Amino acid sequence: MIRVKEPSSYWWLRRRKYIAIFLRELSSVFILSYVLLYLLILAQLESGGRGLVSQFATVPFVGLSITLLAFSLYHSVTWFLLLPRIQPMKIGKVVLSGKLALIANLGGLVVASLLIASLVYGVQILSAR
Amino acid sequence: MDALNYASDWLDGSLAFRWSCRMGVCGSCGALVDGTPRLTCAAPIPETGEKVVIEPLHNFPVQKDLVVDIGDFMEKLGRVEPWIIRERERALEEGEYPQKPEELEKYDQFSACINCMLCYAACPVFAADKEFIGPAAAALGYRYNLDSRDEGATERLDLLTGGAGAFDCTFVGECSIVCPKNVDPALALQRIKIDAALTSLKSIMRRGK
Amino acid sequence: MKSKQTLFEALDWGIFSIGGIIAAFLLPANIVVTLLLQQPIPNGPLATLPVLSKLYLFLLLVGAAWHAMHRIRFVLYGFGLSHYRRGVTAASMVALALIIVFALEVISSL
Numbered sequence: 001m002i003r004v005k006e007p008s009s010y011w012w013l014r015r016r017k018y019i020a021i022f023l024r025e026l027s028s029v030f031i032l033s034y035v036l037l038y039l040l041i042l043a044q045l046e047s048g049g050r051g052l053v054s055q056f057a058t059v060p061f062v063g064l065s066i067t068l069l070a071f072s073l074y075h076s077v078t079w080f081l082l083l084p085r086i087q088p089m090k091i092g093k094v095v096l097s098g099k100l101a102l103i104a105n106l107g108g109l110v111v112a113s114l115l116i117a118s119l120v121y122g123v124q125i126l127s128a129r
Numbered sequence: 130m131d132a133l134n135y136a137s138d139w140l141d142g143s144l145a146f147r148w149s150c151r152m153g154v155c156g157s158c159g160a161l162v163d164g165t166p167r168l169t170c171a172a173p174i175p176e177t178g179e180k181v182v183i184e185p186l187h188n189f190p191v192q193k194d195l196v197v198d199i200g201d202f203m204e205k206l207g208r209v210e211p212w213i214i215r216e217r218e219r220a221l222e223e224g225e226y227p228q229k230p231e232e233l234e235k236y237d238q239f240s241a242c243i244n245c246m247l248c249y250a251a252c253p254v255f256a257a258d259k260e261f262i263g264p265a266a267a268a269l270g271y272r273y274n275l276d277s278r279d280e281g282a283t284e285r286l287d288l289l290t291g292g293a294g295a296f297d298c299t300f301v302g303e304c305s306i307v308c309p310k311n312v313d314p315a316l317a318l319q320r321i322k323i324d325a326a327l328t329s330l331k332s333i334m335r336r337g338k
Numbered sequence: 339m340k341s342k343q344t345l346f347e348a349l350d351w352g353i354f355s356i357g358g359i360i361a362a363f364l365l366p367a368n369i370v371v372t373l374l375l376q377q378p379i380p381n382g383p384l385a386t387l388p389v390l391s392k393l394y395l396f397l398l399l400v401g402a403a404w405h406a407m408h409r410i411r412f413v414l415y416g417f418g419l420s421h422y423r424r425g426v427t428a429a430s431m432v433a434l435a436l437i438i439v440f441a442l443e444v445i446s447s448l
Contacts, residue, residue, distance in 0.1 A: 007187065007191075009188075009256045009257055009418075010256070011187055011256065012253040012256060015164065017303070018253060018301070018303070021253075021301050021302075025299065025409050025412070025413045025416075026413070028405070028406035028407075028408075028409035028410050028413070029406070029410060031361055031365065031402050031403075031405070031406040032402075032403060032406035032407065032410065034365070034368075034369060034402075035399050035402050035403045035406070035437070035441075036437070037373075038368075038372060038378065038399065039399065039437075039440055039441055039444050041372070041378050042378060042379075042444045042445070042448065043440075043443075043444045045378065045379065046444065046447050046448070053376075053378070056373065056376045057376070061373075062374070064373075065369065065373035065374050066374075068369050068373070069366060069369045069370060069373075069374070072361070072365045072366045072369055073366050075361060075362060075365075076361075076362040076363070076365070076366060079358055079359075079361075079362040080362065082300055082302075085302065085315065085316065085319075086316060086319045086320070086323075105362075108363060109362070109363055109366065112363045112364060112367065113366060113367030113370070114367075116364060116367040116368060116371070117367055117370070117371050117375075117382075118382060118383075119382045119383055119384045120380050120382045120384050120385070120391055120394055121371045121372070121375075121377050121379075121380055121381060121382050122377070122380075122381035122382035122383070122385070123371055123375060123377065123382070253416060254415075254416065257415065257416045257417065257418060257420060258415060258420040258421075260420070286344075287341055287344055290344045290347065290348070291341060291343060291344060293420065294344075294347075296344075296347040296348070296350075296351055297412070297415065297420070299409075299412050299416070322348070322351055325344060325347075325348045325351075326348040326349070326351055326352040326355075328348075329344070329345050329348035329349055329352075330348075330349075330352070332345070333345075
């Protein structure tokens with residue numbers, strides 16, 4: 001007697017390509033977590049508390065921050081890889097390949113990051129002479 | 130495919146599988162070859178004699194062995210109105226509808242679909258929700274939105290996005306990777322979303338006036 | 339003639355896309371500065387016009403939240419909850435509304 005196993009709808013959880021995409025979607029949980037965490041930090045500071053801020057230097061908090069950053073970067077990179085598939089990036093008339101488009105976008109990310117750090121948050125990028 | 134025919138001829142005559150043209154244009158022979166949706170006529174047997182596992186396509190009800198039921202897709206295809214819609218059809222005496230090569234270029238790749246269902250087998254959204262319109266139906270419907278002779282884009286856009294429509298796509302992109310005819314259904318789905326978003330924006334601004 | 343469902347989904351997706359661009363370019367730096375460099379309060383030249391830094395924070399946080407919530411909703415669909423579409427959508431919209439209200443309150447008091 002042949003027993004037929006009902007195929008699972010989750011076959012894609014067993015394939016590396018699909019897991020990479022699943023992680024991409026999962027990065028949204030970490031992004032939302034950062035938004036909530038940041039708002040809580042600001043809310044607490046406004047009401048005079050320093051509970052969360054005092055944890056900044058602790059190992060668990062640094063670990064959490066690095067995890068949030070890692071997923072945020074994974075989100076950025078996968079986003080930069082997806083967009084050129086819909087709208088190819090051009091410089092003038094030259095169409096950039098997937099790899100070049102990624103590099104161009106990463107460059108944009110670096111520039112934006114420096115601008116945010118210095119203009120919004122006042123981080124000293126260049127040491128004052 | 131030769132292996133399947135050999136198996137059917139010499140090993141087990143009851144083996145059921147679809148095949149026809151043997152050259153990748155009929156779309157009959159879709160199956161999972163070592164886990165990847167392929168046309169069996171286009172999947173060579175490794176010369177090293179390693180074992181090859183052939184299974185029925187993911188996400189479809191299995192009728193027997195490698196034969197799956199694609200009736201659901203046929204229904205979805207009809208639903209997206211994959212034909213030229215015009216307010217007024219030209220009379221025969223008025224002649225044909227001329228179309229420039231650049232206009233043909235716009236929709237050409239989407240018309241290459243052979244309905245082989247490899248894209249549906251690769252789609253995790255369709256795996257989770259069988260109501261999802263899916264890559265091929267979306268691409269074939271969108272092909273008409275891009276056709277210069279067609280006047281039904283707005284109406285078709287509603288059909289493509291309604292229910293579990295184009296907006297359920299999360300741009301996994303595997304559909305375009307497995308397509309044996311180089312159709313890019315992922316692109317069609319994202320363009321449908323963009324078109325729908327822009328028309329929605331326009332309709333809101335018009336209502337505001 | 340656009341159906342209400344398509345209109346809603348199209349606008350939701352539009353904001354999701356914009357939020358995605360915002361999150362992709364702006365979020366990593368924000369995490370580094372606010373958590374790792376331990377400087378959560380905007381104190382840079384932009385903050386001399388508080389309305390500007392507040393606008394930045396609002397667009398960044400709400401944009402990223404909208405983007406994330408949309409993705410989370412579709413991950414849930416991927417695990418079978420697409421049969422409860424209305425409920426899941428309603429819940430995610432309520433959650434988003436709460437986040438937006440919270441963000442408005444916190445950012446305006448800065």
